[in-house]
Amino acid sequence: MNPPSPDASGRGASDGFGDLPAHVPATYYERPLLKKPHWEGEVIVYLFLGGIMGGSGILALLCDDHPDHDEDLARIVRYSAFVLAPASPGVLLLHLGRPERFLHMLRIFKWRSVMSMGVWGLIAFSVPATLGAGAQAARDGILWSWLDALVPRRVTDVVLGFLGAFIVGYTGVLLSATAIPLWAIGKRHIPAFCVCSGLAGACALNAAILAIGGGNERSLRKLERLEMLASAAELALLEAFRRHAGSTGDPMFTGKRGNKLRTVTQALGIVAPALLTLLPFGGRAKTLLASALTLAGGYVLRETLIEAGKASADDPRAASRQPE
Amino acid sequence: MGNGFFTDTTLCIGCKACEVACKQWNQLPADGYEFSGNSYDNTMAPGATTWRHVAFVEQPAPADKPPTDTKWLMMSDVCKHCTNAGCLEACPTGAIIRNEFDDVFIQPDVCNGCGYCVPSCPFGVVDIIAHADYDAHRDFQLDGRSNDDATQGTGGIAGKCTLCYDRQKVGLVPACAKACPTESIQFGDVDELRERAKKRVETLQARGVESYLYGADDATSVGKLNAFFLLTEKPEAYNLPERPVLPSTRQAAGYAAVAITAGALALAGLAIFRRAE
Numbered sequence: 001m002n003p004p005s006p007d008a009s010g011r012g013a014s015d016g017f018g019d020l021p022a023h024v025p026a027t028y029y030e031r032p033l034l035k036k037p038h039w040e041g042e043v044i045v046y047l048f049l050g051g052i053m054g055g056s057g058i059l060a061l062l063c064d065d066h067p068d069h070d071e072d073l074a075r076i077v078r079y080s081a082f083v084l085a086p087a088s089p090g091v092l093l094l095h096l097g098r099p100e101r102f103l104h105m106l107r108i109f110k111w112r113s114v115m116s117m118g119v120w121g122l123i124a125f126s127v128p129a130t131l132g133a134g135a136q137a138a139r140d141g142i143l144w145s146w147l148d149a150l151v152p153r154r155v156t157d158v159v160l161g162f163l164g165a166f167i168v169g170y171t172g173v174l175l176s177a178t179a180i181p182l183w184a185i186g187k188r189h190i191p192a193f194c195v196c197s198g199l200a201g202a203c204a205l206n207a208a209i210l211a212i213g214g215g216n217e218r219s220l221r222k223l224e225r226l227e228m229l230a231s232a233a234e235l236a237l238l239e240a241f242r243r244h245a246g247s248t249g250d251p252m253f254t255g256k257r258g259n260k261l262r263t264v265t266q267a268l269g270i271v272a273p274a275l276l277t278l279l280p281f282g283g284r285a286k287t288l289l290a291s292a293l294t295l296a297g298g299y300v301l302r303e304t305l306i307e308a309g310k311a312s313a314d315d316p317r318a319a320s321r322q323p324e
Numbered sequence: 325m326g327n328g329f330f331t332d333t334t335l336c337i338g339c340k341a342c343e344v345a346c347k348q349w350n351q352l353p354a355d356g357y358e359f360s361g362n363s364y365d366n367t368m369a370p371g372a373t374t375w376r377h378v379a380f381v382e383q384p385a386p387a388d389k390p391p392t393d394t395k396w397l398m399m400s401d402v403c404k405h406c407t408n409a410g411c412l413e414a415c416p417t418g419a420i421i422r423n424e425f426d427d428v429f430i431q432p433d434v435c436n437g438c439g440y441c442v443p444s445c446p447f448g449v450v451d452i453i454a455h456a457d458y459d460a461h462r463d464f465q466l467d468g469r470s471n472d473d474a475t476q477g478t479g480g481i482a483g484k485c486t487l488c489y490d491r492q493k494v495g496l497v498p499a500c501a502k503a504c505p506t507e508s509i510q511f512g513d514v515d516e517l518r519e520r521a522k523k524r525v526e527t528l529q530a531r532g533v534e535s536y537l538y539g540a541d542d543a544t545s546v547g548k549l550n551a552f553f554l555l556t557e558k559p560e561a562y563n564l565p566e567r568p569v570l571p572s573t574r575q576a577a578g579y580a581a582v583a584i585t586a587g588a589l590a591l592a593g594l595a596i597f598r599r600a601e
Contacts, residue, residue, distance in 0.1 A: 026558060026560045026561060027560050027561075027563065028379060028381070028560070028561065028562060028563035029360075029362040029365075029368075031362075031368055031369060031563060032369070032448065033447075033448050033563050033564075033565060034443070034445075034446075034448040035371075035442045035443065035445065035448045035449070035450065035451045036442070036443060037439050037440075037442050037443045038439050038442065038452050039439060058586065058589070058590055058593065059593075061590065062590070062593045062594060062596075062597040062598075063597065066597070066598050067598070068597070068598060068599070095438075095439070096436050096437050096438055096480075097435075097436065097437020097438075097439065097452055097453075097455075097479070097480030097481055097482075098435070098436045098437045098480045098481060099436075101417075101434075101435075101436035101437075102436060104417040104418075104419070104434055104435075104436045105416050105417055105436065105438070107417055107418050107434070108416075108417070108418040110415075110416065110418070112413040112572055112575075113413060113414055113415060113416045113440070114414075114572075114575060114578075115414065115416040115438060115440045116416035118416075119416060161590065165582065165583075165586035165587075165590065166582070168582075168586065169578075169579075169581075169582030169583075169585070169586055170579075170582065172578060172581075172582065173574075173575055173578030173579055173582060174440075176574050176577075176578050177414070177444070177571045177572050177574050177575050177578065178410075178414075178440075178443035178444050178571050179410065179443060179444060179445060179446040179448075179568075179569070179571050180443045183443075184569070184571065184574060187574040187577045187578050187581075188577050188578070188580075188581045189581075190578075191578040191579070191581040191582045191585070192581045192582070192584075192585040194582075195582055195585040195586050195589065196585065196589070199586075199589055222596050222597050225596050226589075226592070226593050226596050226597075229589070229592055229596075230589055233585070233589070309443075313443065313448075316560070316563060317560075319448070319565060320559070320560050320565045320566045320567070321565070321566050321567045322446060322565060322567055322568060322569040323569065323574075324569060324573070324574075
């Protein structure tokens with residue numbers, strides 16, 4: 001494009017086209033330039049569940065057979081990856097304008113479309129998730145024991161880890177590869193904090209299930225430690241994103257939405273669980289409370305990200321000079 | 325190479341014949357009877373079932389100039405049919421294709437309404453057709469038959485200008501260009517249109533009218549636009565982006581951020597989980 005002398009203020013000023021009076025806005029009646037996605041609750045739930053699912057994949061890699069191996073934890077992680085593998089894309093189908101056509105996604109494989117990559121990633125994830133859970137079920141005496149011998153568990157756990165890392169993060173790439181100003185400006189930050197939040201959520205969920213089942217204390221401590229690390233990184237990345245985004249980040253970080261993000265995600269979802277974990281007493285009830293808070297914070301993060309993105313699409317000035 | 329539109333806004337008289345011809349040929353539902361209060365524009369934006377949209381830009385004369393310096397600009401907006409189209413790249417079903425006329429076309433029987441093309445368009449053109457769009461105008465009559473019969477079950481998918489693919493197939497000019505009484509909308513081979521447009525800018529400059537072409541060059545990542553414009557104001561005045569960016573150019577940075585973050589956390593996790601105490 002070759003527009004003559006852009007005007008940084010966005011308001012009418014001398015630009016070779018005559019002097020505009022100050023009251024004449026440079027935009028078109030302040031109308032939105034961009035269209036916003038029609039994504040509602042189902043997509044938010046998907047982003048939330050998909051994050052936990054991908055995080056569980058990474059945990060499967062970490063919990064794989066090793067000298068300090070805990071069979072109870074490995075069992076929970078493999079089963080939760082298996083249950084989430086069909087559940088999260090299942091929720092995703094509900095948001096389609098034509099759900100009966102969901103199979104059309106499988107017509108093609110397209111590097112350029114993050115959504116296509118995501119669909120194939122979810123399908124690929126379900127293979128090691130099913131095999132790993134099947135082998136686990138064989139070990140647990142639910143399925144035939146020969147299944148355990150047949151499935152190379154080490155391989156399925158490693159594959160689950162790599163695919164999980166993709167799934168926990170691609171949703172952030174999917175959002176930032178759009179024209180929506182808030183998402184576009186966070187092309188590095190959003191994928192990064194999606195990874196952190198998803199992994200923290202997976203630690204929280206698996207710790208809660210382990211605590212309910214009366215599992216090993218040492219395994220609980222490990223999950224808590226990893227969760228604290230991921231959450232701390234998430235907190236730092238959110239702050240870095242706020243500074244980086246400037247006024248484009250206002251729909252996410254100011255007003256009601258900003259307050260909710262600070263209270264539920266940052267204070268209750270990250271700081272509070274960390275403080276609870278550091279308390280020397282409390283037992284299983286404490287673990288359950290900390291996990292619930294982390295999960296609630298993760299959900300609100302996704303909700304804020306989607307809703308704030310839609311709000312930022314309404315700003316014609318942010319949409320005019322799009323972030324590289 | 326390829327067919328497209330050259331929309332010369334200095335010739336537009338704001339009659340909206342293009343909007344009407346488009347609606348009629350493509351059997352699109354009416355937009356309702358909303359009054360925006362913004363000049364003569366009551367549709368406000370191109371949309372899922374509004375494939376041509378005439379913008380009316382009103383700019384009062386500056387205080388020190390005579391009132392005749394008031395600007396009243398009209399521009400018939402349309403899908404840009406970008407060389408590098410964000411919607412086409414985002415589409416996970418392959419419903420959005422580039423057809424033999426080099427135009428971006430949504431195959432309505434393939435689209436499943438995932439909606440990813442909508443935020444992926446840097447120009448805010450494509451949108452999801454609401455099921456209600458067709459239900460709300462049951463009394464709308466077209467050629468004596470109910471619009472409903474012709475368009476039943478068309479909701480729930482993405483909609484935008486097809487550049488009258490069906491008309492081009494049989495050698496007809498798209499409905500909007502055919503209906504335009506001032507040749508503000510010109511249809512033809514894009515290379516030829518670009519040459520014509522450059523000459524038009526020179527003619528206007530010679531007559532003292534400041535003007536420029538929007539989307540006729542490769543200056544941004546969306547590339548040349550198959551539907552480009554001659555404008556006399558800043559792009560923002562017409563609700564066009566000054567700097568459109570092809571959204572997929574951000575993917576590499578995003579995937580790299582995922583790999584680095586997940587890698588670092590996984591390594592830390594290995595240290596935590598595999599340390600024998």
